[in-house]
Amino acid sequence: MSSAPSIETHEEVMFFDTDLGGVVHNIAYLRFIETARTRLAAQLGMELKEMAATQLYPVVTRTEIDYRKPATLGDHLVFQGELEKFNRSRFWCQFEIRLRDDIDKLLVISRQCLALVQMPKGRPMALPKSWQKDFPLCYRPSS
Amino acid sequence: MSSAPSIETHEEVMFFDTDLGGVVHNIAYLRFIETARTRLAAQLGMELKEMAATQLYPVVTRTEIDYRKPATLGDHLVFQGELEKFNRSRFWCQFEIRLRDDIDKLLVISRQCLALVQMPKGRPMALPKSWQKDFPLCYRPSS
């Protein structure tokens, strides 16, 4: 039985990720999450190079992010992401961030809703029909 | 009668705020919002210079942000922010972003929850008692 598409990515906290509070700045996590989401999108059939060619882009329409525990310089972060659900025009991803060296410690959770948009006109497009066949467990037509 | 503390800030979209989709990147808005929030925090008695001295910082514990319409290079953005509510240990701010030259067009809305944290230990601190007197309309002790 097929399960939800999912990925795992890793990041090491650099100086530019931190602020003078001594911990990772809240905005830096969104950059990490975008990298994780890009890997997930590739699994969903959306490759960066192809997007650049077709100008058909997944666009974030909503982000929710909860910061539970801080990370700091040199920490190794583990990002687990998966497709949560989709309907005809939007899909939701969710992400959990943990410390590699203390893997039970949940630092950050986030959910993002995305839509497909054809640039440069900004026209919203339906998600590929193939998703319903490929990821049936995540399909929520009326959500 | 006192109303909720509020601010208005302005930004002009630079190259580094955009991505190759031709519009402002979703993460860039969070930087703008932090600038607006910093002005709002100053109204609430939290000045940057004082924070740097005391190491008592407001820390974002949750962000919700909805992207409704895009902005692009050279757009003048108007940020309206206000204190939504607070209890003993946390406060919520909300922000609306509009185009200066089409002010009815709502581009982005966001809410953020913050807590006061004493660094470098990371100890959560109560909000100042004075807030209950100064901003009574926003006080929600049980929320």
Added chain:
Amino acid sequence: MSSAPSIETHEEVMFFDTDLGGVVHNIAYLRFIETARTRLAAQLGMELKEMAATQLYPVVTRTEIDYRKPATLGDHLVFQGELEKFNRSRFWCQFEIRLRDDIDKLLVISRQCLALVQMPKGRPMALPKSWQKDFPLCYRPSS
């Protein structure tokens, strides 16, 4: 007698500009400088909105930046920029960054070389002929 085009911009150091060393991160200054350069470019006849329409962009081909003294959270920074020189295809700008409240303290100096590029083809374009008439003191045809 005409002098070199010049601008002055101001920035206040935010949390996201700092790192856990307690001072402004070296990369953050480049963002500030881009904002100053954008104001300078407007004086040279290159408006952001017009660039977005024509896709004729000034592109940085070289940056030199010296970090002499640090700035920190809440500091008010003053950016002075001017056109240093130009030939037929490239122009140089220079920037000095000082503390508003200790204006003799020079924090950072930077020089940037730029060329005009027609996107999306990436074709290099000559600078406008009018510059030689408008900014004669900065014209160095053989540099």
Added chain:
Amino acid sequence: MSSAPSIETHEEVMFFDTDLGGVVHNIAYLRFIETARTRLAAQLGMELKEMAATQLYPVVTRTEIDYRKPATLGDHLVFQGELEKFNRSRFWCQFEIRLRDDIDKLLVISRQCLALVQMPKGRPMALPKSWQKDFPLCYRPSS
């Protein structure tokens, strides 16, 4: 015979690295270079975690960067960095950025000078004596 310490890192260009010109924004390369420099610093005995503990940080005092050819979304970039030279108090690193899939194409070159600084006082410190023994080919006492 010992040679100069050197590293190679890899990055894939994300949306947030690009601007609406359709290519990687000039500032984004500095972030990539910082990641490469951090790997190089680890070879030189400066580990992120140890820095966070000792607050003895390498601080960039000068950056030179030449942008020769653009990269775009989804490009795989290869960063080659090495220690160029050092004296008692400063060291220089140099970096070259190429396309993984067209490795002879040199996109960007950069040099950075760094000094060791003891925070929070900001006191400049001598480089470790051991460097003269470990990296003799790079030692330039009078430069």
